[in-house]
Amino acid sequence: MKATFLFSLLAGTTAIANASPHPAPPPQTPLNTETEVSSQSTTTKIITSNNDLNDIINTSPLLSLHRDLVQISSVTEDEHNVGEFVSDFLQAHNFTVIKQDVAPAHENGGKDRFNIYAFPAHNTSPKILLTSHIDTVPPFIPYSLSAPKGDSSTSSSFKREEVLISGRGSVDAKASVAAQIFAALETLKADPDTSLGLLFVVGEETGGEGMKHFSESEYNPSPPTFHTVIFGEPPIWHLSPVTREWLDLMSLRPVELLILVTRG
Numbered sequence: 001m002k003a004t005f006l007f008s009l010l011a012g013t014t015a016i017a018n019a020s021p022h023p024a025p026p027p028q029t030p031l032n033t034e035t036e037v038s039s040q041s042t043t044t045k046i047i048t049s050n051n052d053l054n055d056i057i058n059t060s061p062l063l064s065l066h067r068d069l070v071q072i073s074s075v076t077e078d079e080h081n082v083g084e085f086v087s088d089f090l091q092a093h094n095f096t097v098i099k100q101d102v103a104p105a106h107e108n109g110g111k112d113r114f115n116i117y118a119f120p121a122h123n124t125s126p127k128i129l130l131t132s133h134i135d136t137v138p139p140f141i142p143y144s145l146s147a148p149k150g151d152s153s154t155s156s157s158f159k160r161e162e163v164l165i166s167g168r169g170s171v172d173a174k175a176s177v178a179a180q181i182f183a184a185l186e187t188l189k190a191d192p193d194t195s196l197g198l199l200f201v202v203g204e205e206t207g208g209e210g211m212k213h214f215s216e217s218e219y220n221p222s223p224p225t226f227h228t229v230i231f232g233e234p235p236i237w238h239l240s241p242v243t244r245e246w247l248d249l250m251s252l253r254p255v256e257l258l259i260l261v262t263r264g
Contacts, residue, residue, distance in 0.1 A: 053145040056160050063165075065089070066178040070167040073140040077104075079113040079202040082134050086177070086200060090118045093185060095198070102202050102213050115210050117219055119197035120188060125225045126197030130184060132176040132232030133204035133211075136169040143167035173204075176232025 057063045074082035087097045100115040116134070119126045148162045177200055187194050201210030214220055 053147070053163060056163060057145065062178060062182050065181065066165075066170070066175060067143055069134075069174040069178060070143040070165075070170045074135050074169065075138045075140055076135040076203055076205045077113070078111070079135050080111045083114050083116060083200075083202070086116050086134060086181075087118075090116070090181070090198070094121065095119060096121045096124070098219070100214060100217060100219070102210050113202045115202060115214050116200040117197065117214070118199075120192070123193075123195050123197075126195050127225065127227040128194070128196040128230070129199055129226045129228070130180040130196065130230045130232070131199040131201070132173045132180060133202070134174070134177060134200045135202050135205050135210075136172070136174075137205050139168070141166070141168040143170070172234040173232055176234065180230070180232050 057067050068085065069082060072082040072085055083099070087099060091097050095118040098117040100117055102113055102115060104112055144166045146164045146166065148158050148164065180198060184196055184198055187196065199214060201208075201214060203209035204211065
């Protein structure tokens with residue numbers, strides 16, 4: 001796989017994130033496959049009222065998905081609900097989804113939690129892997145929107161990209177999860193034969209047990225089938241020791257490893 005493809009994939013993610021909005025469904029409902037990855041204008045919208053804040057999110061499929069993810073509490077060891085939501089979303093978009101059980105914690109009453117490994121039905125051994133984590137550090141902080149600092153007046157105007165999105169996991173790493181899902185959808189729409197998969201793990205914040213479980217499983221054969229791994233992790237170059245060990249075992253060359261950095 002050429003490096004140029006990887007950069008185009010990441011560029012596609014940025015383009016979607018900055019795109020102008022179009023209709024999306026209610027919260028925590030899979031988005032419409034016919035509209036969510038269509039080409040969009042990049043015209044900047046000027047917001048003249050705080051009442052417009054929710055409209056920004058509601059009319060953008062990417063931002064709607066991001067909101068839905070952040071609204072679900074997924075503190076490490078309690079990732080079940082967000083895992084079910086992501087799995088349902090991907091299955092609704094024609095991905096084969098494997099729920100890889102990871103030992104539940106006593107703290108959440110033994111509720112099952114799992115890694116999510118997904119790929120197009122026609123490609124069971126993807127060469128490109130986009131991966132991030134769905135757990136967060138405690139405590140849960142609800143999702144919220146606010147105008148730029150100093151612009152609380154209803155008469156203020158500001159650009160949509162200046163809106164502040166807050167909430168636990170809004171950056172680390174549900175922004176990466178949402179961006180990677182949309183990058184995959186956009187790429188597969190342009191080229192349905194692209195050999196890519198998605199991996200979203202649990203337990204990253206406390207020791208990397210989700211990634212360790214995946215790396216020791218049948219879905220990570222030796223020699224590895226992955227040619228390229230793209231990590232979604234906000235702290236620059238900050239990967240868990242377990243993840244770094246997995247990369248060492250895969251012997252990936254620098255051109256084959258990219259980290260998708262999502263800044264706060």
